Amino acid sequence: MSENEKKVPTVVVKRLPRYYRYLGELLKQDIKRISSNALSVKMNVTASQIRQDFNYFGGFGQQGYGYNVEHLYNEIGDILGLNDGDxxxxxxxxxxxxxxxxxxxxxxxxxxxxxxxxxxxxxxxxxxxxxxxxxxxxxxxxxxxxxxxxxxxxxxxxxxxxxxxxxxxxxxxxxxxxxxxxxxxxxxxxxxxxxxxxxxxxxxxxxxxxxx
Amino acid sequence: MSENEKKVPTVVVKRLPRYYRYLGELLKQDIKRISSNALSVKMNVTASQIRQDFNYFGGFGQQGYGYNVEHLYNEIGDILGLNDGDxxxxxxxxxxxxxxxxxxxxxxxxxxxxxxxxxxxxxxxxxxxxxxxxxxxxxxxxxxxxxxxxxxxxxxxxxxxxxxxxxxxxxxxxxxxxxxxxxxxxxxxxxxxxxxxxxxxxxxxxxxxxxx
DNA sequence: TAGATTGTTAATCGATTAACAATC
DNA sequence: TAGATTGTTAATCGATTAACAATC
Known part of the structure; x- marks a missing residue:
């Protein structure tokens, strides 16, 4: 981990699988994009927390648009190492x-x-x-x-x-x-x-x- | 819940099963009493946290002595409702x-x-x-x-x-x-x-x- | 009594929420 | 452009740790 990357708190890491599940569901329903606010309602957390969480890993969204569901899903999968073929x-x-x-x-x-x-x-x-x-x-x-x-x-x-x-x-x-x-x-x-x-x-x- | 009882934070409730497990082990090993400090070493948490946690439910220990393992085990079981015959x-x-x-x-x-x-x-x-x-x-x-x-x-x-x-x-x-x-x-x-x-x-x- | 250790208050640390400028 | 929504800083809230007086 490089100097200027802040360590991701365990509490955030533990939330990633849940995001991954919800995004997977959205993907199945063919939903292309979602705002932190819409997701927060679904997941029963604050939009602020969602944006903060994602920002530990760099921004995945776009102002005025929200998040691309598929992209975000894949990014979180990558972060979790699900594409490493464990x-x-x-x-x-x-x-x-x-x-x-x-x-x-x-x-x-x-x-x-x-x-x-x-x-x-x-x-x-x-x-x-x-x-x-x-x-x-x-x-x-x-x-x-x-x-x-x-x-x-x-x-x-x-x-x-x-x-x-x-x-x-x-x-x-x-x-x-x-x-x-x-x-x-x-x-x-x-x-x-x-x-x-x-x-x-x-x-x-x-x-x-x-x-x- | 009465006025003056403060609500137990979820994070504390989630730790109770773990305390319960450790105390059960101590009980099996016939250990009669334990201090928050000794328990903290075993469980890899701070003694301070242990005392704080238990104090949400009232004090179960005794100054200069520590905690009676069996008593504490039963109390936590009660708090968790394990004696309700669910x-x-x-x-x-x-x-x-x-x-x-x-x-x-x-x-x-x-x-x-x-x-x-x-x-x-x-x-x-x-x-x-x-x-x-x-x-x-x-x-x-x-x-x-x-x-x-x-x-x-x-x-x-x-x-x-x-x-x-x-x-x-x-x-x-x-x-x-x-x-x-x-x-x-x-x-x-x-x-x-x-x-x-x-x-x-x-x-x-x-x-x-x-x-x- | 002296030593140990709790119960509890105060200080610190970290996580969550709010707010808003940046920008798509 | 105007509206929407992010990324991010600042404020708040809550949880953890430190400290110590109370007391067994």
């Missing part, structure tokens, strides 16, 4: 692993699933979404012979640390962890810990509030 | 619905799954995690004869709005939506929209940053 492996072919392997949004977003691994002899060899489940014993061999950018971890908690280290040691650059732990590596390894019950708990809180 | 139904028994039905953390957090619904004749009647999948045609009948607090939506996007409205009309107070839309109701219906590919995109962004 490859993924899923480790852990249990219920959640299988669900994610079949989750076609990942593919739509430009991520290519190249391998699924498990240690259950009854699962190894079966196919999920056209991809054969391989033995976890073959993981390192596979990683050494294929470029894998992202590891999606759906293994039990007890196995997650060991698995994560294997992945990282073999050059995987990012981990999406669904196990019940919080992984953390040096800053050169990107990690996203996903806890599916967190939003459920937040929901429970909100329900309780509404009752009063 | 019941859930899952609508959509595809891969993700099945994975969530088998996801035992939901149950550990005090949520009771009471029904699973689908429209696929091949799935109806099968059992997931001991619960029989019912026809979606029976949804309203079921909701009218059972108290259901939370609806977990794993139906295709095209069906989500209609399903959500059915649930809400039958008294469901909160929705956890995994479909590719953003649901929004009046503020008396709590909604959490979960987009599994969002963290994957954020991860992709981080990887791209690390490359530079």
């Amino acid at each position: 490859t993924t492996v899923i480790v852990g072919a249990g219920n959640l692993g299988r669900a994610l392997a079949s989750h076609d949004t990942f593919e739509k977003r430009g991520f290519k699933l190249v391998g699924i691994f498990d240690n259950d002899i009854n699962i190894i060899g079966t196919k999920i979404n056209g991809i054969e489940v391989m033995s976890i014993d073959k993981l390192e061999e596979f990683l050494n012979s294929h470029r894998v950018d992202i590891g999606i971890l759906t293994v039990p908690k007890a196995a997650v640390m060991e698995t994560a280290e294997k992945l990282v040691n073999c050059g995987v650059k990012g981990l999406m962890n669904f196990s019940y732990t919080e992984l953390k590596f040096d800053k050169d390894v990107a990690v996203e810990n996903v806890h599916l019950s967190d939003p459920l708990m937040t929901l429970s809180y909100k329900i309780k509030q509404n009752q009063n | 019941t859930t139904v899952i609508v959509g028994a595809g891969n993700l619905g099945r994975a969530l039905a088998s996801h035992d953390t939901f149950e550990k957090r005090g949520f009771k799954l009471v029904g699973i619904f689908d429209n696929d004749i091949n799935i109806i009647g099968t059992k997931i995690n001991g619960i029989e999948v019912m026809s979606i045609d029976k949804l309203e009948e079921f909701l009218n004869s059972h108290r259901v607090d939370i609806g977990i939506l794993t139906v295709p996007k095209a069906a989500v709005m209609e399903t959500a409205e059915k649930l809400v009309n039958c008294g469901v107070k909160g929705l956890m939506n995994f479909s590719y839309t953003e649901l929004k109701f009046d503020k008396d219906v709590a909604v959490e929209n979960v987009h599994l590919s969002d963290p994957l995109m954020t991860l992709s962004y981080k990887i791209k940053q690390n490359q530079n």
Whole structure:
């Protein structure tokens, strides 16, 4: 990052996927352009925030016109690295692993699933979404012979640390962890810990509030 | 909410599940008490933030001692409404619905799954995690004869709005939506929209940053 | 009591919103 | 050109951190 580029706040980065989704919808509806104001109404945020957010990455709009939907969509995709052809492996072919392997949004977003691994002899060899489940014993061999950018971890908690280290040691650059732990590596390894019950708990809180 | 209670910022509420998880771990390790400072090191946040956060709900600690782990854990559980015995139904028994039905953390957090619904004749009647999948045609009948607090939506996007409205009309107070839309109701219906590919995109962004 | 650590106020920092000149 | 809407600076708001008196 060069001297004069200001670091983009995490809070802004976290909003990018949402912009991307909304713009994708507009694109589908064949809407060619949109103003920050019109978008703000749809997304329920302020127009000011939208313009500020986009300006972290340079202006994508045009005065008096607004934003070209397709252009903006592609730019945000680029910023998010969705056009980098990132490859993924899923480790852990249990219920959640299988669900994610079949989750076609990942593919739509430009991520290519190249391998699924498990240690259950009854699962190894079966196919999920056209991809054969391989033995976890073959993981390192596979990683050494294929470029894998992202590891999606759906293994039990007890196995997650060991698995994560294997992945990282073999050059995987990012981990999406669904196990019940919080992984953390040096800053050169990107990690996203996903806890599916967190939003459920937040929901429970909100329900309780509404009752009063 | 009474006059003099200040509204808890969303950002604080969103942190509660994480505190809850960490305290649960401490509890398992038989750690009886912890100071905000020790917890801050573990959780990689500031001790100041921890004390501020807890103080929105009244003080749970004791000067010179710190916090009693079990007590704090239970208090946060109460605040989150985990002891309210909230019941859930899952609508959509595809891969993700099945994975969530088998996801035992939901149950550990005090949520009771009471029904699973689908429209696929091949799935109806099968059992997931001991619960029989019912026809979606029976949804309203079921909701009218059972108290259901939370609806977990794993139906295709095209069906989500209609399903959500059915649930809400039958008294469901909160929705956890995994479909590719953003649901929004009046503020008396709590909604959490979960987009599994969002963290994957954020991860992709981080990887791209690390490359530079 | 002395030491530790909270609860809470005050200071700082960062993010959001408002405003408007620039310009398409 | 006149109107619309951005890009961007300035003002405001809110969240985080620092500091410390209260107190266990």
